[in-house]
Structures are given as C-alpha cells and as structure tokens.
Amino acid sequence: MLEQNLAALPIILPLIAAPIIIILGRSSLAWAFATFVSGLACLVAWELLASVLSNGVLSYAVGGWSAPWGIELRIDAANAFVLLVVASVSTLVLIYSKQSIEKEIDPSRHTLFYTAHLLCLAGLSGILITGDAFNLFVFLEISSLATYTLVSLASDRRCLTAAFRYLVMGTIGATFILIGVGMLYMKTGTLNMLDLAQRIHLYDSSRTINTGLAFIMVGVSIKLALFPLHMWLPPAYTHAPSAVSAFLASTATKVAVYVMIRFIFTIFGADHVFNEMSMGAILMVLAVVAVFKGSYMAAVQSNVKSVLAHSSVAQIGYMILGVSLFSAAGLMAGLIHIFNHALMKGALFMAVGAVFYRMGSVDIKAFRGLGKQMPFTMAAFTIAGLSIIGVPLTVGFVSKWYLVVAALEQNHWIIAALVLAGSLLAVVYIGRILEAAYFNEPEEGQKTVKEVSWLMLAPMWILVLANIYFGVDTSLTTDAAQRASEMLFQNSQEINALMESLHGTEVSVAQEVSP
Amino acid sequence: MAEFIDLVLLAMLAITALRVIFLKDLFAVVMLFGIYSFLSALIFVSLDAVDVAFTEASVGAGISTVLMLGTLALTGRKEKKNENASILPLLVVGVTGAALIYGTLDMPPFGHPDNPIHEHVAPRYIEESPKEVGLPNMVTSVLASYRGFDTLGETVVVFSAMIGVLALLGVVRREESAPESGLQSHRVLHVVAKLIIPLIILFALYVQFHGDFGPGGGFQAGVIAAAAFILYALVFGLPMAFAVVEPKFLEKMAAFGVLLYASVGVYSMLKGGHFLDYNQLAADPVAGQHYGIIIIELGVGITVFAVMLSIFYAFGSQAERSNVQ
Amino acid sequence: MNFIFDYYNYWIVVFLMMAGFYIVISAGNLVKKVVGLSIFQTSVFMLYISMGKVSGGTAPIVAEGVTQYSNPLPHVLILTAIVVGVATTAVGLSLIVRIKRAYGTVEENEFEDKDDAI
Numbered sequence: 006m007l008e009q010n011l012a013a014l015p016i017i018l019p020l021i022a023a024p025i026i027i028i029l030g031r032s033s034l035a036w037a038f039a040t041f042v043s044g045l046a047c048l049v050a051w052e053l054l055a056s057v058l059s060n061g062v063l064s065y066a067v068g069g070w071s072a073p074w075g076i077e078l079r080i081d082a083a084n085a086f087v088l089l090v091v092a093s094v095s096t097l098v099l100i101y102s103k104q105s106i107e108k109e110i111d112p113s114r115h116t117l118f119y120t121a122h123l124l125c126l127a128g129l130s131g132i133l134i135t136g137d138a139f140n141l142f143v144f145l146e147i148s149s150l151a152t153y154t155l156v157s158l159a160s161d162r163r164c165l166t167a168a169f170r171y172l173v174m175g176t177i178g179a180t181f182i183l184i185g186v187g188m189l190y191m192k193t194g195t196l197n198m199l200d201l202a203q204r205i206h207l208y209d210s211s212r213t214i215n216t217g218l219a220f221i222m223v224g225v226s227i228k229l230a231l232f233p234l235h236m237w238l239p240p241a242y243t244h245a246p247s248a249v250s251a252f253l254a255s256t257a258t259k260v261a262v263y264v265m266i267r268f269i270f271t272i273f274g275a276d277h278v279f280n281e282m283s284m285g286a287i288l289m290v291l292a293v294v295a296v297f298k299g300s301y302m303a304a305v306q307s308n309v310k311s312v313l314a315h316s317s318v319a320q321i322g323y324m325i326l327g328v329s330l331f332s333a334a335g336l337m338a339g340l341i342h343i344f345n346h347a348l349m350k351g352a353l354f355m356a357v358g359a360v361f362y363r364m365g366s367v368d369i370k371a372f373r374g375l376g377k378q379m380p381f382t383m384a385a386f387t388i389a390g391l392s393i394i395g396v397p398l399t400v401g402f403v404s405k406w407y408l409v410v411a412a413l414e415q416n417h418w419i420i421a422a423l424v425l426a427g428s429l430l431a432v433v434y435i436g437r438i439l440e441a442a443y444f445n446e447p448e449e450g451q452k453t454v455k456e457v458s459w460l461m462l463a464p465m466w467i468l469v470l471a472n473i474y475f476g477v478d479t480s481l482t483t484d485a486a487q488r489a490s491e492m493l494f495q496n497s498q499e500i501n502a503l504m505e506s507l508h509g510t511e512v513s514v515a516q517e518v519s520p
Numbered sequence: 521m522a523e524f525i526d527l528v529l530l531a532m533l534a535i536t537a538l539r540v541i542f543l544k545d546l547f548a549v550v551m552l553f554g555i556y557s558f559l560s561a562l563i564f565v566s567l568d569a570v571d572v573a574f575t576e577a578s579v580g581a582g583i584s585t586v587l588m589l590g591t592l593a594l595t596g597r598k599e600k601k602n603e604n605a606s607i608l609p610l611l612v613v614g615v616t617g618a619a620l621i622y623g624t625l626d627m628p629p630f631g632h633p634d635n636p637i638h639e640h641v642a643p644r645y646i647e648e649s650p651k652e653v654g655l656p657n658m659v660t661s662v663l664a665s666y667r668g669f670d671t672l673g674e675t676v677v678v679f680s681a682m683i684g685v686l687a688l689l690g691v692v693r694r695e696e697s698a699p700e701s702g703l704q705s706h707r708v709l710h711v712v713a714k715l716i717i718p719l720i721i722l723f724a725l726y727v728q729f730h731g732d733f734g735p736g737g738g739f740q741a742g743v744i745a746a747a748a749f750i751l752y753a754l755v756f757g758l759p760m761a762f763a764v765v766e767p768k769f770l771e772k773m774a775a776f777g778v779l780l781y782a783s784v785g786v787y788s789m790l791k792g793g794h795f796l797d798y799n800q801l802a803a804d805p806v807a808g809q810h811y812g813i814i815i816i817e818l819g820v821g822i823t824v825f826a827v828m829l830s831i832f833y834a835f836g837s838q839a840e841r842s843n844v845q
Numbered sequence: 846m847n848f849i850f851d852y853y854n855y856w857i858v859v860f861l862m863m864a865g866f867y868i869v870i871s872a873g874n875l876v877k878k879v880v881g882l883s884i885f886q887t888s889v890f891m892l893y894i895s896m897g898k899v900s901g902g903t904a905p906i907v908a909e910g911v912t913q914y915s916n917p918l919p920h921v922l923i924l925t926a927i928v929v930g931v932a933t934t935a936v937g938l939s940l941i942v943r944i945k946r947a948y949g950t951v952e953e954n955e956f957e958d959k960d961d962a963i
Contacts, residue, residue, distance in 0.1 A: 523850075527853070530854070530857040530858075530861075531857075533861055534857060534860060534861060534864070537860075537861055537864035537865065538864060540868060540880065540881075540884065541867060541868055546874065546876055546877060549877060549880055550876075550880065553880050553883060556884060557883075557887060560887050560888075560890070560891060563891060563894075564891075564894055567894045567897070567898045567915070568897075568898055568899075568902060568903055568904045568905070568914075568915035569897065569904070569915070569920045570904045570906075571924060572890070572894060572920050572923050572924055572927070575924055575927050576887070576890070576927055579927055579931050580883070580887060580927060580930075580931065583931055583935075584883060584931050584934050587934065587935055587938050588876065588879070588880065588934075590938075591876055591938045591941055591942055592876060594942050594945060595875075595876060595942070595945045596951075599872075599873070599874040599877055599952075600873065600952045600955075602871075602873045609867055609870040610867070612870060613863050613866055613867045613870070616863065616866060617859060617862075617863040620859045620862065621856065621859055624852055624855045624859065627852070627855060628896070629851030629852065630851050630852060630853075630854045630855065630898070631851075631898050631899060631900035632851075632900070633899045633900065633901070635896070637896060637919070638899060642917065642918050645905075645917050645918065646905065646917065650907050656906050656907040656908070657905075657906045657907075658905040658906065658907070658914070658917040659905055659906075659917045659921055659924070661917075662917050662918060662921045663921045663924060663925075671925065673925075674925045674929065677928065677932045678928060678932055680932065681931075681932035681935045684935070684936040685935055688936070688939040688940060688942070688943050733906075735904075735906070739928060831935050834939070835938075835939075835942070838942055
C-alpha cells in the first residue's frame with residue numbers, strides 16, 4: 006500500500022498532521038509531532054527522488070479517476086528535486102524552532118505556529134507534485150494563507166503591515182494565475198498540465214492563450230518576487246520570526262520558480278515562450294536588475310535580516326537569469342541554485358535568529374564582537390556568507406560557476422561579467438557583518454552572551470556542512486539538476502514536434518482529440 | 521430575454537463597482553459590496569450556475585459582509601482623503617485591462633454549445649456521472665468525487681483561515697459574566713429569533729443532505745448553520761453563545777471535519793485503492809461513491825460551520841474588549 | 846453586431862475586474878483595499894461562469910425532459926475559488942484589526958515606521 010501511494014504521501018502526511026495538532030492541543034507535543042511528520046515527509050521525498058531518477062516519471066490518479074477527468078499527481082526529476090529541498094529544510098527549521106520561537110512568538114500561539122508550518126509544508130508539497138493547473142492554485146492558496154499567518158506571528162508590530170502587504174500582493178498574484186488558467190481552460194477544455202501541453206498548440210498563436218500565458222507569468226513573478234514585483238519580500242522576511250524567515254527564504258519563492266519553469270517548459274513549450282513571446286529578453290533584463298538592486302539594497306541596510314532579505318531578491322535574480330538563458334545549461338544552473346540557495350539562506354537566517362535569541366536585536370551593531378562570544382554561530386554565518394559570495398569549495402561557487410559557463414556558452418559575455426560583479430557587491434554586504442563580528446569590539450554596556458544550545462546549532466551546522474559537502478562533491482546535485490533540465494527541454498521538444506505536425510493542417514475550430 | 525436580464529444585472533454591477541471607487545463612507549462601501557455579491561449571485565443563476573449562486577450569496581454576501589462590518593466596528597467608518605493621488609494605479613489598470621480585452625478577441629463566443637470546453641472532459645461528467653457516481657447533481661459528483669482532491673484542499677484552506685484568524689485575534693474570554701451585550705430591550709427580536717433559529721438549522725441540515733439532488737452541499741450548509749448561531753450570538757449576546765458552543769470546542773470540531781474527510785481517503789488507500797478512491801468503500805462501486813460523498817460532505821459541512829462561527833467569535837469578542845459603539 | 850453579442854459578457858466582466866483591481870491598488874484605507882480585492886475576485890468568477898454557459902441549456906442537475914446542460918466543471922472550480930476568496934478576506938480583515946490596535950490607524954500613508962525603502 007505504501008509503495009503504491011508513495012506519490013500522495015508528501016501532501017497527505019502534513020495535511021493530516023496539522024488538524025491532529027489542533028486536537029492534541031499541547032505545544033510541547035505539537036513540536037515533537039510536527040518535527041516527526043516533517044521528517045517522514047523528508048524520507049518520502051528522498052525515496053521519490055531516487056525512484057524518479059531510476060524509473061522515470063511517476064503518475065498517480067487521485068480518487069482513482071484518470072486524468073483529465075480526475076486530478077493527477079505527477080512527479081519527475083524537477084519537482085522531486087525541489088520537494089527534497091522543501092521537506093529537508095522544513096524538518097531542520099522545525100528542530101531549530103523549538104527554542105527560537107521562545108523569544109519571538111507569544112507562548113499562547115506556539116501550537117498555532119506548528120499547525121501553520123505544517124499547512125505551509127502541505128501547500129508547498131502540493132504545488133510541487135500536482136499535475137493539474139487548478140489544483141496548483143488551490144495548494145498555492147493553502148501555502149499562501151499559512152505563510153501570511155506565519156509572518157504575522159512575530160511580536161514586532163511591523164510584521165503586521167508586512168504580512169498585510171504580502172497578503173494583498175500575493176492574492177493579486179494568485180488571482181492573475183487564476184485568470185491565466187481560466188483563459189487556457191477556455192481554449193482547451195482541460196486543466197491537466199500534460200493535456201494542456203497537447204492542446205494549447207492546436208491553435209496557431211491564439212491571442213487568448215498568449216494573454217493567459219502573460220497573466221500566469223506576471224502572477225508567478227509576484228509570488229517569486231521578481232523585480233519589480235518584489236516589494237513584499239524585504240519587509241516580510243525582515244520582520245517575520247527568524248524560524249519563519251529561514252523556512253520561507255529557502256522554500257516559498259523557490260517553489261514559485263519551479264512553477265514558472267513548469268509552465269514555460271512543460272506546458273507552453275520553451276520555443277513558444279522565448280521565441281514568439283520574447284520572454285527571454287524580458288526575464289533576463291529583469292533578472293539582472295534584480296541582482297543589482299537587491300545586492301545594492303542589501304549593502305546599505307543596518308538590520309541584518311533586511312540585508313539577507315534583499316540578498317534573497319538578488320539570488321532569485323540569479324535563478325531567473327539561468328532560466329532566461331534558454332539553454333539546458335542555463336536551466337540547470339537555475340535549478341542548482343534553487344537547491345544551493347536554500348542551504349545558504351537557511352543557514353544565514355538561522356544564525357541571525359540565534360543572535361536575536363541572545364542579543365534581542367538584529368541590528369548590525371548587535372553583532373559587534375560576537376565572533377568571540379558566539380563562535381559557532383558566527384562561524385556558520387561566515388561560511389554561509391562566503392557561499393553567497395561564491396567562494397570556491399562552497400555551493401555558492403558551484404551555482405555561479407554553472408551560471409557563468411551557461412552565459413558564456415551563449416556568448417553573453419556581458420551577462421557573465423554582471424554575475425561576477427554581483428558577487429563583488431555580495432562581498433560588501435556580507436563583509437560589513439563579518440567586520441562587525443570579528444574586528445569590532447562590543448559596544449559599551451552591551452551584555453556578554455553565551456553560545457546558543459545545540460538544538461539551534463545542530464540544524465544550522467547541518468546546513469553549513471551541506472554547503473561545504475555539496476560544494477566539494479557536486480555529483481549528486483548536478484546530476485539531479487542535469488537530469489531535470491534535460492527532461493524539461495525534452496518536454497519542450499515534444500511540444501515542438503506536435504506543433505510541426507499540426508502546422509500544415511487548417512485550424513479553424515478545435516477538432517476532438519482523443520482523450 | 522435572458523440576455524436582457526443579463527445585461528441589466530451586469531450594468532447594475534458596473535454602477536455598483538464604480539460607486540465603490542469614489543465613496544469615502546466605508547459603511548456604504550461594505551453595503552455596496554454586499555449588493556455586488558448578491559447581484560453576482562443573481563447573474564450566476566441566470567448563467568445556470570445554481571450551486572455557485574447559492575455559495576456566493578451565503579459566503580460572499582453573507583460571511584464576507586459580516587466580517588467587513590465587524591472590522592469597521594473596530595476601525596472606523598470614514599476613509600481619509602488621499603492627498604497624493606497618483607496616476608500610476610490608473611496606468612497599471614489601463615494596461616491590464618487592455619491586455620485582457622486583447623485576450624478576449626479570439627475567445628470562444630459566449631454561450632455556443634460547441635466551444636472547446638464543452639467538447640472535452642465535460643461530456644463524460646454530463647453523460648457518465650449519473651451512472652458512475654449515481655447522483656443527479658453533476659456539480660456535486662465532480663466536486664466530491666472526480667475532483668475531490670481539490671475540495672479537500674478547499675476544506676484545508678478554510679481550516680487555514682481559522683488558524684490565521686485565531687493566531688491573529690484569538691477569542692477573548694471574559695472571566696466574569698460580561699455586561700449583557702445582547703439586545704436586551706428588543707423583546708420582539710428575542711421571540712422571533714427563537715422561532716427562526718431552529719428553522720435555519722433545519723434548513724442547513726436539509727441543504728447538507730440534499731446537495732446530491734439539488735443545489736447545496738457541505739459548504740452552503742455549513743455557512744447557513746453558522747448563520748443561525750451568529751444570529752443567536754447577536755440577539756442574546758456573545759457570552760450566552762459561548763455557553764452554548766465553546767470556542768475551544770469549535771477549534772477541535774474544525775480539525776475533526778478535515779480529519780473526517782482525509783480519513784475517507786486514507787481508508788480507500790488501506791482498501792487497496794488510491795487516495796480518495798470511493799469505489800473501494802463498498803462492494804458496489806456506485807454505493808461506495810455514495811458513502812464516500814456523504815461522509816466527505818459531512819466533513820466539509822462540519823469544518824465550514826466550525827470555522828465560520830469561530831471567525832465570528834474572534835471578531836465579535838474583539839468589539840467587546842475595546843467597547844466600541 | 847453578432848460579434849458584440851458573442852463577447853459583451855466578457856468585456857463587461859473585464860471592466861468589473863479592472864474596477865476591483867483599481868480599488869485594490871489605489872485605495873489608502875486597508876479595509877477598502879480588501880473590499881476591492883473581493884470585488885476583483887468575484888468578477889473573475891463571473892468570467893469563469895460565463896464560459897460555462899450553454900445557450901438553451903439549464904443547470905447541470907439531471908432532470909426529466911432536459912437534453913442540454915450547462916458545463917458543470919467551471920461551477921466546481923468557482924465553488925472552490927469563492928471559498929478560497931473568503932478565507933483570504935477573513936485573514937486580511939484580522940490583520941487589519943491587529944494593525945489598528947498596534948498603529949492606531951488603518952490608512953496606509955499614516956504608518957510612521959514604514960518599512961525599508963525599496
């Protein structure tokens with residue numbers, strides 16, 4: 006029974022666990038149970054990735070009804086890869102949260118925190134593995150509502166306005182996606198992703214379909230915080246509880262990047278999107294601006310969480326840059342960065358959260374002298390920070406390397422240069438914090454603090470060590486990313502072949518294609 | 521004739537929407553929103569979407585308006601004048617609107633029976649669902665069976681909303697029995713409410729179980745049942761309502777509803793099928809479909825009832841705390 | 846003329862969507878923003894339901910003597926979307942109540958410690 010239903014488990018496990026926590030009631034039990042379930046989900050994700058890499062695409066008909074009449078879950082190398090990232094970061098963050106939220110969230114809300122976290126995990130997993138466009142919208146809303154709740158749990162009142170702005174922008178994005186899916190449905194009659202891929206090109210460049218594509222792209226861009234629609238992200242990540250920032254920065258936007266990739270490559274076909282709609286150029290320009298705007302803003306902030314938040318905008322720019330290159334190498338670079346950025350940002354936010362736990366502040370002044378007082382935390386911050394810069398032997402270097410190589414492959418010399426310039430800016434914003442920690446003395450009257458306990462250090466260091474491990478031995482991640490990228494391009498080739506076979510035929514009204 | 525009704529309703533909607541843009545009195549804005557929601561329910565009826573009209577009327581015109589009014593009671597009813605009105609929103613809206621109009625230019629024409637969506641996927645729902653699932657209401661068949669996973673997701677969305685509202689507001693309990701906040705002097709209301717509330721609950725149960733045969737189902741029933749209790753709370757006071765239905769109990773009830781739904785799915789898996797495969801629930805697949813649908817609709821109804829009432833409790837008890845007129 | 850008949854429904858719905866969207870992005874008062882959001886979403890629902898209508902058809906409930914039914918699938922989708930919409934509205938309004946308590950105002954341009962500049 007387990008084997009047969011493995012595909013549905015990543016969603017079912019957290020989905021059932023969330024209401025159970027409400028029924029159990031007590032928060033100490035809640036933490037243990039949530040972490041346990043998240044760990045199970047992580048194991049399932051691992052199993053699924055292994056299965057997909059050896060056996061190919063996994064398809065699961067929910068309710069026993071086959072697609073397109075029922076909802077299909079469809080797991081391939083791309084989403085299994087991202088699912089693993091989401092589930093593992095979720096588990097590590099949950100272990101870390103137990104202590105972290107003591108200082109950041111009101112005790113009466115702890116149970117609700119764990120419930121919301123599991124709901125978010127269920128939503129994100131659902132977005133990743135569903136094969137139905139409308140089902141994607143439903144899970145998107147589950148994860149979004151849980152996210153707004155999580156962000157608003159902090160004690161600082163600015164988290165409320167941040168959460169509200171996030172809610173308004175996020176809902177506009179989701180509604181745009183709904184409009185886009187509606188337009189696609191109107192022309193094709195189906196909601197299943199593969200079926201859409203087959204039927205979208207029955208028409209020769211339909212205006213409705215293209216408008217639908219545009220709306221979906223804009224909606225997803227809001228969700229993944231692509232410049233200029235990124236305005237919700239800095240306040241939300243800065244003022245949310247540290248555990249929440251660590252989780253969201255590593256997962257929520259990455260899942261949105263996956264959605265964009267899925268729509269571009271598997272549903273519409275890369276050729277259509279990049280050649281006919283010139284999205285490649287638009288995405289590339291926006292991505293580059295994101296990198297520079299994000300890095301620049303990061304360099305001028307005094308609140309360290311704000312530095313990391315703006316840095317995330319820049320990193321997302323790198324991912325989209327990879328996608329916009331319209332090559333297997335570029336896509337692979339983007340996918341690798343999804344994995345690597347989760348390792349880097351997760352560790353960084355956890356480190357900052359530990360500083361807040363001890364110091365009560367995340368202003369850069371609070372970091373002074375911490376190199377001596379909290380050596381493990383700051384060492385973690387240092388390594389993860391070097392990773393963001395792109396120093397060799399860290400995963401950040403791997404991402405930048407593949408991105409530059411992919412850019413050069415396409416003779417985009419300028420792009421390659423810009424990527425390296427972005428790294429220089431990263432030196433500035435990371436460097437300021439390291440300078441404060443190691444080369445500055447603590448302020449007058451600043452309390453001396455100890456290191457945080459292992460419950461917070463362990464997950465942090467697991468991520469840091471993963472940073473180094475996957476930076477040295479890149480075989481696992483590059484292999485998975487390469488397979489995913491190739492498979493996505495293959496999806497596009499299939500759509501091209503379909504278009505070629507149809508281009509000769511007269512297309513006036515859709516002919517019934519066998520279900 | 522139908523097109524004429526359509527056109528009139530759409531025109532009224534447009535006027536309402538325009539008026540909302542320029543009004544500064546938020547109470548009027550919320551009322552206009554309720555009207556907007558109600559008019560759209562009428563349009564849904566005219567477009568043959570009876571289940572949707574039912575849900576929009578109860579959820580949109582009902583719950584949304586109540587919550588907005590509850591918020592206004594706490595935040596004030598006047599909007600401040602906007603000093604620096606800029607042209608940017610108008611530009612953005614203009615571009616978006618233009619893109620949408622561009623997109624409509626080769627849409628399948630309105631109402632034509634040979635549009636793509638009527639040729640693919642839908643024919644099976646219309647022709648086979650009465651036999652495969654055995655229900656006259658095709659919308660219920662699709663909602664509860666073919667796309668039951670979506671509906672589970674929707675139930676979880678409702679549950680998430682409760683988690684969000686509880687995390688943000690919480691339900692404020694008073695130790696001593698608070699000064700009676702019910703409408704003490706309105707004897708007529710007391711009597712009439714006592715007469716009507718049981719009828720509303722009866723109607724809710726009818727809608728819940730009759731959803732297989734006519735418009736209705738878990739969502740609408742849950743909202744109507746919640747409305748009965750909200751009426752009770754408004755007339756007799758929140759402390760009395762808390763005594764009848766405890767807020768903590770509602771939380772667990774909502775969780776229970778979601779679990780009920782999910783457990784049907786898990787049970788199907790244990791019986792050898794896929795998640796939410798109702799065919800496995802009984803020897804005869806169609807009977808299995810019926811069992812599955814009744815139970816999950818019950819789960820939906822329970823969760824929606826508990827969540828809507830919970831959210832009302834949360835909003836309502838805030839007003840008591842800050843003692844606003 | 847026929848062209849207008851075929852499409853007037855969609856155009857008016859687009860207008861309604863844009864009215865709602867305008868309210869969301871231009872209103873300074875947070876409650877009005879949420880109202881605009883709801884209007885925007887409700888108009889999108891009308892778009893979906895319009896596409897499901899079949900002229901001469903009737904509600905998709907099996908009945909004696911009826912041969913043509915309107916399409917049930919958009920109805921199912923919108924039932925879900927309506928509930929999702931009200932869930933978002935509820936959470937949004939709760940945020941507004943908390944913001945009022947914390948800041949004393951719900952007008953966007955009155956928040957003093959406006960967050961990091963973009």
